Amino acid sequence: MKGFKPSPPFLLLLPAVIVLAAVVVVPLLLSLYSSFTPFRLTRPETFFVFIGFRNYLSILSNTDFWWAFGRTVLLLTIALNLEMLLGLGLAMLVEKATRGQRILRTLMMFPMMFSPILVGFQFKFMFNDNIGLVNNALQSLGLTQDAIPWLIESHLAFIAISIAEIWSSTAIFAILILAGLLAMPKEPIEAARVDGCTPWQTFRYVTWPFVMPFAYIAMTIRSLDVARAYDIVKIMTDGGPAGRTELLWTLVARTAYSDGRMGMANAMAYFSILLSIAFTVYFFNKLAAARTQIGAEW
Amino acid sequence: MDENSSARLKRRLTGIVYRIGLFLAMLTICLPGLWIVLSSLRPTVEIMAKPPVWIPQEISFDAYVAMFSGIGKGGIPVIEYFRNSLIISVTSTIIAVAIGMAGGYAFARYRFRGKSSVFLGLMLTRTVPGIALSLPLFFLYVRLGIIDTHFGLILAYVALNVPFTIWLIDGFFRQVPKDLAEAAQIDGCTRWQAFWQVEFPLAGPGIASAAIFAFLTCWNEFALASQLTRSVSAKTLPVGLLDYTAEFTIDWRGMCALAVVMIIPALTLTYIVQKHLVGGLTSGAVKG
Numbered sequence: 324m325k326g327f328k329p330s331p332p333f334l335l336l337l338p339a340v341i342v343l344a345a346v347v348v349v350p351l352l353l354s355l356y357s358s359f360t361p362f363r364l365t366r367p368e369t370f371f372v373f374i375g376f377r378n379y380l381s382i383l384s385n386t387d388f389w390w391a392f393g394r395t396v397l398l399l400t401i402a403l404n405l406e407m408l409l410g411l412g413l414a415m416l417v418e419k420a421t422r423g424q425r426i427l428r429t430l431m432m433f434p435m436m437f438s439p440i441l442v443g444f445q446f447k448f449m450f451n452d453n454i455g456l457v458n459n460a461l462q463s464l465g466l467t468q469d470a471i472p473w474l475i476e477s478h479l480a481f482i483a484i485s486i487a488e489i490w491s492s493t494a495i496f497a498i499l500i501l502a503g504l505l506a507m508p509k510e511p512i513e514a515a516r517v518d519g520c521t522p523w524q525t526f527r528y529v530t531w532p533f534v535m536p537f538a539y540i541a542m543t544i545r546s547l548d549v550a551r552a553y554d555i556v557k558i559m560t561d562g563g564p565a566g567r568t569e570l571l572w573t574l575v576a577r578t579a580y581s582d583g584r585m586g587m588a589n590a591m592a593y594f595s596i597l598l599s600i601a602f603t604v605y606f607f608n609k610l611a612a613a614r615t616q617i618g619a620e621w
Numbered sequence: 622m623d624e625n626s627s628a629r630l631k632r633r634l635t636g637i638v639y640r641i642g643l644f645l646a647m648l649t650i651c652l653p654g655l656w657i658v659l660s661s662l663r664p665t666v667e668i669m670a671k672p673p674v675w676i677p678q679e680i681s682f683d684a685y686v687a688m689f690s691g692i693g694k695g696g697i698p699v700i701e702y703f704r705n706s707l708i709i710s711v712t713s714t715i716i717a718v719a720i721g722m723a724g725g726y727a728f729a730r731y732r733f734r735g736k737s738s739v740f741l742g743l744m745l746t747r748t749v750p751g752i753a754l755s756l757p758l759f760f761l762y763v764r765l766g767i768i769d770t771h772f773g774l775i776l777a778y779v780a781l782n783v784p785f786t787i788w789l790i791d792g793f794f795r796q797v798p799k800d801l802a803e804a805a806q807i808d809g810c811t812r813w814q815a816f817w818q819v820e821f822p823l824a825g826p827g828i829a830s831a832a833i834f835a836f837l838t839c840w841n842e843f844a845l846a847s848q849l850t851r852s853v854s855a856k857t858l859p860v861g862l863l864d865y866t867a868e869f870t871i872d873w874r875g876m877c878a879l880a881v882v883m884i885i886p887a888l889t890l891t892y893i894v895q896k897h898l899v900g901g902l903t904s905g906a907v908k909g
Binding site: 353 | 639642643645646649650651653654656657660668669671672673675704716719721722723724726727728731733737739741743744745746747748749750751752753754755757758760761776777779780783784785787837840841842843846848859862875876877878880883884887888892
């Protein structure tokens with residue numbers, strides 16, 4: 324126990340750092356390098372040809388890429404905002420329940436157990452234009468006579484994908500916001516009510532600031548794997564019809580594995596990595612800010 | 622008097638609206654899953670029927686029987702996929718939790734320079750989308766000859782899970798009062814003993830939840846597995862699900878049955894951990 328010893332936290336964190344360096348950081352450096360080459364899977368010798376920023380430049384002028392990029396950002400914006408709102412609503416509904424809260428909470432977590440790929444299949448099945456639950460229900464109710472081409476028409480396909488995405492991830496928001504609501508002290512709410520606040524004011528100025536850090540935790544967790552959408556899209560439409568639901572991630576996969584253009588795909592992948600990192604850092608900072616605010620008020 | 626009764630009416634109305642809202646919300650959440658279960662039990666003719674058959678006429682377990690009776694009978698090698706999934710998920714979970722415990726303990730109990738940036742740095746490795754990570758890993762694994770092996774996938778999944786297990790386990794150790802371990806040390810325990818005999822048992826249920834969460838992540842992962850595995854010897858269940866899709870047709874019933882097989886372990890495990898999971902994620906949300 325005597326003599327020189329590296330500090331305990333350093334030793335304790337070492338295995339994590341080693342694993343992550345070996346499996347994430349080093350491969351990423353490799354892919355960073357190969358994004359500067361015209362590397363193709365079929366022609367290994369191209370790995371050593373250096374072409375500078377040519378891949379990046381050709382991405383910048385690639386309209387397919389920018390459509391996919393814009394679509395990804397749009398999907399994330401719509402999905403995250405709606406998930407947040409619906410999660411908040413769901414959490415408040417469940418919190419109000421007087422009986423059977425445990426069962427409700429379990430039901431609420433139900434979608435969390437589905438792997439994204441299952442979500443994809445499930446909604447592909449439900450949105451099937453011929454035998455899907457959605458069209459069957461609409462036709463049986465007499466709302467429409469035609470089979471609505473949910474996954475074939477590009478706007479409808481985008482909507483269907485958003486619904487699948489929202490269905491699968493609202494639970495994370497709901498469960499964490501519910502935890503916040505349950506952990507919240509009751510006195511401030513009562514005090515606000517005595518002071519004559521309307522229910523909306525009570526919510527806006529008392530409940531919401533308290534619950535906010537919990538919502539940001541949910542956001543941070545979600546931003547850690549926004550790329551879940553890859554599985555869903557891959558299964559539901561595989562980027563179709565005619566590339567109209569192509570997201571950044573499906574485009575990367577297609578460029579790399581179907582076209583075999585690894586160098587180009589790696590350059591695209593870097594855009595998607597930066598996008599994810601931007602999301603995470605943003606919410607992580609929000610989380611830190613919300614925490615200190617709460618700390619000051621209570 | 623009049624005001625009283627109208628207030629009562631209003632309250633009753635809000636009650637009813639609230640119940641309907643709750644019911645609809647829960648229906649939306651559960652319906653897709655129930656539909657899958659129901660479809661796995663119906664004959665294909667009924668699934669394909671036009672106009673739709675709403676009330677199942679006959680219930681059978683044929684899809685499940687076919688699934689487990691091997692390749693020859695039109696099924697897919699579900700047993701092999703199941704075994705692969707299990708081996709890969711369990712091994713990588715154990716390793717990820719061991720590493721996560723060390724890391725989480727470091728974050729919960731020690732102060733050191735750059736703590737929050739190290740934490741953020743670890744988290745950032747998790748943000749790399751699976752598909753983006755799969756490109757260099759695919760290339761490296763081919764070179765190292767560990768493509769399409771259990772080992773390769775286990776390695777990738779450990780790295781995938783470590784950041785999150787650290788976050789969760791950090792939260793659980795923070796919930797254990799520091800004084801307890803200090804008291805044990807005063808009573809003559811070494812730090813090592815204090816950890817195993819005092820802090821570990823107290824954080825135990827939380828660590829178990831972290832383990833289950835890591836297990837589920839591996840169990841459900843698709844983007845990496847679909848590129849890093851090729852054959853029956855290493856494919857996992859999510860990748861196996863694709864076997865039901867042919868060029869233009871999909872065996873919906875078989876797929877629903879496999880979906881049910883995949884979801885049952887996940888369902889049971891999530892139910893067990895739900896309480897702890899939330900606790901670990903949110904600890905420190907209010908008191909930084």
